[in-house]
Amino acid sequence: MPIRVSQRPTQRQIAAQVGVSVTTVSRILNPDEPHPERWASQETIESIRKAAHTLGYRRNSLAVSLRTSRSQTVGVFLPSIGDYTLAAIFAGIDEVAREYGIMALTASTLDAPGLRSDRTLKMLDHLVDGIIFADAHLGEQYLSGAEAQRVPLVLVHRRHEEHVSVTADDVAAGRLAAEHLISLGRTRLAVIVGRRFMSTGVDRATGFIQAAEEAGLEKPVVYDHGFTVQAGRDAALAMLGRDNVPDGLFGMHDLCTLGATSVLRQHGYATGEDIAAVGSYDSPVAWACDLTSIGMGLHNMGRRSLELLLDRLGGKEITSETLPVSLTVRASSDPSLPRGDLTWGTIPGATNGTNHN
Amino acid sequence: MPIRVSQRPTQRQIAAQVGVSVTTVSRILNPDEPHPERWASQETIESIRKAAHTLGYRRNSLAVSLRTSRSQTVGVFLPSIGDYTLAAIFAGIDEVAREYGIMALTASTLDAPGLRSDRTLKMLDHLVDGIIFADAHLGEQYLSGAEAQRVPLVLVHRRHEEHVSVTADDVAAGRLAAEHLISLGRTRLAVIVGRRFMSTGVDRATGFIQAAEEAGLEKPVVYDHGFTVQAGRDAALAMLGRDNVPDGLFGMHDLCTLGATSVLRQHGYATGEDIAAVGSYDSPVAWACDLTSIGMGLHNMGRRSLELLLDRLGGKEITSETLPVSLTVRASSDPSLPRGDLTWGTIPGATNGTNHN
DNA sequence: CTGAAAGCGCTAACAT
DNA sequence: ATGTTAGCGCTTTCAG
Numbered sequence: 001m002p003i004r005v006s007q008r009p010t011q012r013q014i015a016a017q018v019g020v021s022v023t024t025v026s027r028i029l030n031p032d033e034p035h036p037e038r039w040a041s042q043e044t045i046e047s048i049r050k051a052a053h054t055l056g057y058r059r060n061s062l063a064v065s066l067r068t069s070r071s072q073t074v075g076v077f078l079p080s081i082g083d084y085t086l087a088a089i090f091a092g093i094d095e096v097a098r099e100y101g102i103m104a105l106t107a108s109t110l111d112a113p114g115l116r117s118d119r120t121l122k123m124l125d126h127l128v129d130g131i132i133f134a135d136a137h138l139g140e141q142y143l144s145g146a147e148a149q150r151v152p153l154v155l156v157h158r159r160h161e162e163h164v165s166v167t168a169d170d171v172a173a174g175r176l177a178a179e180h181l182i183s184l185g186r187t188r189l190a191v192i193v194g195r196r197f198m199s200t201g202v203d204r205a206t207g208f209i210q211a212a213e214e215a216g217l218e219k220p221v222v223y224d225h226g227f228t229v230q231a232g233r234d235a236a237l238a239m240l241g242r243d244n245v246p247d248g249l250f251g252m253h254d255l256c257t258l259g260a261t262s263v264l265r266q267h268g269y270a271t272g273e274d275i276a277a278v279g280s281y282d283s284p285v286a287w288a289c290d291l292t293s294i295g296m297g298l299h300n301m302g303r304r305s306l307e308l309l310l311d312r313l314g315g316k317e318i319t320s321e322t323l324p325v326s327l328t329v330r331a332s333s334d335p336s337l338p339r340g341d342l343t344w345g346t347i348p349g350a351t352n353g354t355n356h357n
Numbered sequence: 358m359p360i361r362v363s364q365r366p367t368q369r370q371i372a373a374q375v376g377v378s379v380t381t382v383s384r385i386l387n388p389d390e391p392h393p394e395r396w397a398s399q400e401t402i403e404s405i406r407k408a409a410h411t412l413g414y415r416r417n418s419l420a421v422s423l424r425t426s427r428s429q430t431v432g433v434f435l436p437s438i439g440d441y442t443l444a445a446i447f448a449g450i451d452e453v454a455r456e457y458g459i460m461a462l463t464a465s466t467l468d469a470p471g472l473r474s475d476r477t478l479k480m481l482d483h484l485v486d487g488i489i490f491a492d493a494h495l496g497e498q499y500l501s502g503a504e505a506q507r508v509p510l511v512l513v514h515r516r517h518e519e520h521v522s523v524t525a526d527d528v529a530a531g532r533l534a535a536e537h538l539i540s541l542g543r544t545r546l547a548v549i550v551g552r553r554f555m556s557t558g559v560d561r562a563t564g565f566i567q568a569a570e571e572a573g574l575e576k577p578v579v580y581d582h583g584f585t586v587q588a589g590r591d592a593a594l595a596m597l598g599r600d601n602v603p604d605g606l607f608g609m610h611d612l613c614t615l616g617a618t619s620v621l622r623q624h625g626y627a628t629g630e631d632i633a634a635v636g637s638y639d640s641p642v643a644w645a646c647d648l649t650s651i652g653m654g655l656h657n658m659g660r661r662s663l664e665l666l667l668d669r670l671g672g673k674e675i676t677s678e679t680l681p682v683s684l685t686v687r688a689s690s691d692p693s694l695p696r697g698d699l700t701w702g703t704i705p706g707a708t709n710g711t712n713h714n
Numbered sequence: 715c716t717g718a719a720a721g722c723g724c725t726a727a728c729a730t
Numbered sequence: 731a732t733g734t735t736a737g738c739g740c741t742t743t744c745a746g
Contacts, residue, residue, distance in 0.1 A: 058481065125416060401715085
């Protein structure tokens with residue numbers, strides 16, 4: 001493959017055209033130089049700037065990075081990108097990146113440690129200044145790759161014992177859900193969580209169970225099916241199979257909660273009445289489906305994670321942050337509220353639709 | 358800010374340790390070199406590889422890029438990242454990127470041309486080999502920034518007259534939706550689209566209207582409120598306000614469709630009975646809410662867009678692709694199918710819940 | 715089979 | 731106020 005020499009104008013071209021050295025050009029054009037006027041006469045500055053403009057000069061970030069060992073890029077690892085939750089977090093990260101003129105390199109890891117370490121190395125090859133991991137696993141030591149290279153890292157969404165993280169107050173979220181259900185008179189509670197290594201589910205379940213026990217209720221049943229629609233359906237089927245349908249349900253994701261209520265309703269348990277349901281993340285879906293849900297401030301969570309990483313890169317000491325959560329009550333838990341798409345009657349049967357075309 | 362010389366081992370260190378020149382090390386360690394054995398004795402190769410391994414050598418991608426003018430990175434522009442649609446497309450792109458060992462730089466543009474051109478320039482500063490735009494605007498000439506630099510680009514999701522794109526067969530999607538509704542005996546059709554510059558909505562509306570007119574129905578009413586939950590609610594209110602509620606509805610997004618049916622239901626129009634609704638993208642939400650929807654193959658769309666870009670970078674000629682769509686029928690259009698969360702009765706009132714904590 | 719030398723585009727000591 | 735020099739880590743002629 002032949003070298004396609006870049007067509008971009010360089011500082012050298014400007015220097016030649018203006019009749020100064022590249023050094024001077026560099027000093028004037030470097031946006032991080034606080035006092036360009038210290039380095040050249042007003043006249044020179046003018047002509048350099050003008051030449052840069054007419055040539056359409058843009059600095060080559062790669063060359064700068066190679067020289068300065070700072071790339072103005074950060075890596076972002078997400079467990080899976082095709083999910084609302086992570087997309088919202090990433091939107092917050094992207095917003096801060098834009099504000100600071102930083103580029104984000106992204107990669108998803110599907111929560112597979114092998115994949116993650118491979119991609120981490122690859123990302124470090126690009127000399128990212130720091131990395132944000134949204135896919136931390138509790139207790140795991142996979143982050144050594146990044147640590148060994150002394151690249152600062154911040155976790156977001158899921159915490160890990162040994163690293164700085166920005167998470168929602170998941171324990172509070174769990175308590176909030178339980179207290180809400182209890183305040184509605186619910187007594188047989190259940191919670192659907194994800195896998196053990198995800199602090200989100202673990203912590204929310206902890207708070208949920210604590211609050212239930214403090215209220216003198218029997219311990220909530222924990223279903224660890226996950227947080228997808230399918231997971232919710234599976235969990236519901238498990239409840240039905242064990243003839244142990246709760247009257248208060250908390251799911252780790254709005255979709256999972258909806259998947260569960262959908263199945264339960266088909267078996268005669270009316271959402272909002274027979275069973276009060278609370279989802280997580282207060283996503284648009286929750287609104288569209290009148291699902292009570294706990295907002296986790298995902299966008300802001302993303303923002304803070306990059307802000308913290310940048311603080312760290314700027315030399316500051318940083319510590320983990322726990323962001324407040326909020327409860328939005330809708331008809332899925334309180335039937336006295338208006339509702340659009342939730343129902344109360346009993347409907348027979350259950351399939352997943354039919355495909356055409 | 359002091360230069361923090363990178364702690365990573367370099368080819369020079371390996372060369373010194375093994376007692377050969379960096380040239381030889383480079384030749385052996387370069388993964389793109391088809392025949393390393395052509396360049397050194399088996400013995401030398403062994404010791405270089407061994408030294409590289411023990412030192413934990415990894416090549417500096419930035420240095421390689423600077424030298425070769427190929428960065429093995431691509432830029433990805435999304436209108437907004439916090440949406441299921443784009444997240445699904447991006448997941449496909451990410452998958453291909455992983456397969457080819459390419460890094461993706463991402464940025465969202467919020468469909469704002471100014472923001473996009475700024476960020477495009479910034480991305481080009483990082484010498485991306487190519488760019489994928491998921492935020493094309495019909496008729497706009499904003500892509501000049503990338504073109505001027507002769508950086509190959511591919512559009513995804515939304516098409517544009519002058520560029521290669523990978524899109525769903527949106528016209529077919531519109532026809533499919535209309536034909537389905539018509540086959541159910543619906544005659545007063547409506548469609549909720551996004552803004553004019555989005556080919557997705559424009560094309561789907563075109564197909565939808567065509568099919569309706571070919572069937573001899575009166576022309577469907579077009580509501581251009583957008584594709585969010587709020588947009589759906591607004592469109593529904595507009596229908597109610599004009600006393601012109603359709604019996605068949607097609608929305609550009611599952612969430613938008615759900616937002617509309619939610620409001621309509623609160624005003625006495627039962628989903629699946631009084632009004633048959635079809636959404637777009639067949640997202641998990643559609644499944645969870647028993648919403649009939651048109652699948653657009655988003656993941657594959659993302660995959661193809663990067664594959665095409667890589668073909669282009671490899672020197673091939675590439676042309677636009679239109680991917681097939683599919684209809685999944687659920688209770689929102691066909692009440693004979695089982696349903697979980699959709700309803701038929703009438704519910705009074707309408708708010709957006711209350712906030713606590 | 716191996717190496718010396720040049721240089722990608724830029725920045726930063728160290729002159730003057 | 732400006733230039734000289736060196737070099738970030740790597741690839742790639744060109745020479746042997």
